[in-house]
Amino acid sequence: MSTEHEYDVQAIQERWLPIWDELKPFDSNKPGDERPKKYVLDMFPYPSGDLHMGHAEAYALGDVVARYWAQKGFNVMHPIGWDSFGLPAENAAIKRGLDPKGWTYDNIEQQRTSMRRYACSFDWDRVLVTSDPIYYRWNQWLFLEFYKRGLAYRKNSPVNWCPSCQTVLANEQVVQGLCERCDSAVTKKALTQWYFKVTDYADRLLDDLDGLEGNWPNKVLSMQRNWIGRSYGAEVQFSIAGREEPITIYTTRTDTLYGATFMVIAVDSPLAAELVENSEASVKAEFDAYLEKTKKSNDIERLATDREKTGVFIDRYAINPINGESIPIWVSDYVLADYGTGAIMACPAHDERDLEFAEKFNLPIRPVAEDPEDFNADGARINSHEFDGMLREEAAEKMLKKLEDQGLGKKAKNFRLRDWLISRQRYWGTPIPIIHCDGCGEVPVPADQLPVELPSAEGLDLKPKGTSPLGAATDWVNVACPSCGKPAKRDTDTMDTFVDSSWYFLRFLSPKSETEAFPIQAAKNWAPVDQYVGGVTHAILHLLYARFFTKVLNDMGMIDFDEPFTRLLNQGMVQMNGSAMSKSRGNLVRLSDQLGEHGVDAIRLTMAFAGPPEDDIDWADVSPAGSAKFLARAWRAANDVTSETGVDFKTGNAELRKATHSFLRDFGPLIENFKFNVGVAKLMELVNAIRKTVDGNVGGSDPAVREAAEVVAIGLSLFAPYTAEDMWAVLGHKPGVALAGLPKADESLLVESTTIAIIQVDGKLRDKFEVSVAITAEELREKAFESYNVKRAIGDSEIANVIVREPKLVNIATR
């Protein structure tokens, strides 16, 4: 405990850290531990430097949850690791001419030290680092398992391409259509790349979101639903003059088939290329010019919403199967090559985009709805022969039936979700464990030859140049084919780092294992994650990929659940003066400065108290100095206790005991519902009550004061571990307030014999008085009518209704 009668933040921090290292209160692997299990996980950080304010918020809030369950008597597994592969390390290395490895591991050490000082309740025996071969070996193993199941495959398709950096970019590396590194306009380029077949799981990924309702933020659920974007419709076959095979189009509006006046095909699709193959030179030239222009156009132009429609008529015709009509075929960039079949029927009378196109190129517009105002064509059909008069739904159904009978159409669904492009032409990532052999083709690296370790970066030019830097590591690239033994080459691409983070929560069960990705039995005991905590920035990609992996692992029989994160808490961001903190904006608040000025506990408490955790915190609006003041106040309250440990609380001051136990009743539900700010407010209330009791005529010797101070120390341990531990010592206890346990509220202390009854007339408060809680409805009603204020409010009005909710309320409604 503090020797001075004064709250010394720095001294307290230095005192307890080594003692906790000894005690290991958050070791989740104690032999014979009988406590029920709880898996609490914070999204692991990228080691891009020291911890910043965002980390401070995330880990403060994650710690509240983890420490709460520990106080509730659970064996909490709260592990930490580093998501340490990726571009920032590589870019830093290029800039400084260093090995990405050194930069990465230096940062990890710095963050580890900062986390320890920040008193994170991590289990330090379960650390993982994704750039360790012992970790990424299992990325490779999983890749090969996916490959076996046809879930990992290579295909040639257009990808984001930065012409200046000469590299493929992930969607997330394209910012407003510009390369995040060099700000040049990103274009598309066709390349052969590795993909994971997420689309095979699209239905399950969408449908299973329903089961997360209530436990995941609605925002995330709707973002995921949006992203997956399932639509129901039909595939319809249009035969083509001069082509044997018909063209299949996808539509959600079979009911507008009679309004289809032309067909549009994605200009960059293989189908379009094929259709113009033997066209007249003039058509072909026009097509080629347009295709070239489209390829050069970048996302900036594509994003412009008011962009005029463009396209080329390719002098070919399709037959509309519903009426045998011949319609012209156009190519355009407004039809996407990789959605549906890359071809649509255009119904300009009932589709805004088609209408715009038709107007631009003077194509016929034929309405199929009776009411000219009915753009959506919900009402009665016209121009639709035997279907005339039918409403949208019936028309859709019957037209599809007709097509089905002729074998020209069938029900279909489509997803906005695309397969996951996982290959990167970069050095700092998990090598893809495939060997390319001229004779045998793609050959998986045999499991007993894993891991395929990254070669040293020494001598490699890491600068992006369109192909992976690993290609230059000739000793590494050239290997014997595992199948035929002839000279072959390793795949030189590395995996997207989202692969690493898609299953790391399972690796924590045995981070050091060299024989398995994770132990199946331990996964049964510990997983899925009971509580996941992290930023909303990962609402789509990371969470979707982790859900995908979980479903695949479930299908592989390795786990018995199919959702990885039972509950999810998304904390907001820390801002300064209304905007995200950044060096260039000049509003950067340094965590180390804040910790130095106010102490770890005050910063953690401020994060929890600022407001609901999912809201952004504006650092200009909060008061770490105020938090520090409260901590000192709480600490002094403990110092004011003069009774001995173990004193019988029952004889203590009744009023304070009641405050203590109503705190104990309210606190748990508040934390479990993530109302940390309210929980802190309740602690402040209790400290105020102690102060009042001590300074009043009861004094510090009353047992109720000790009881209240001990409860404050335990409750405070969730937010301010150093102060709480010191208070615990001041109160005469052995170190270990983190596991002291939250006492149960004594309900008998909370029973009221009287309450205040509210009397309303027409919903307005007119009188209130104290009544027994046992009062009958009849008695309360009578008392209400005796009130002078009530009589006056009623006046001459006639009474229409009297609502009595004894013992609290009477509402008299007048006419």
Place this chain on the structure above:
RNA sequence: GCUCCUUUAGCCCAAUGGCAGAGGCAGACGACUUAAAAUCGUCACAGUGUGGGUUCGAGUCCCACAAGGAGCACCA
């Protein structure tokens, strides 16, 4: 354009459909002090973005609108 969130005191934020205020910041006043800081105490301040509706009763439920924010975006 589509989807979603938010709006309560000068500020950050509470309030199982039942007295609008739990807590804090900033503020005023007082006690302690030679003084200041720290500490302790007391106090003031809104009727819940706007307009409707449901209800005995609405900050809370429903509808429309406004403002601010987030995500997706030519997905046929």
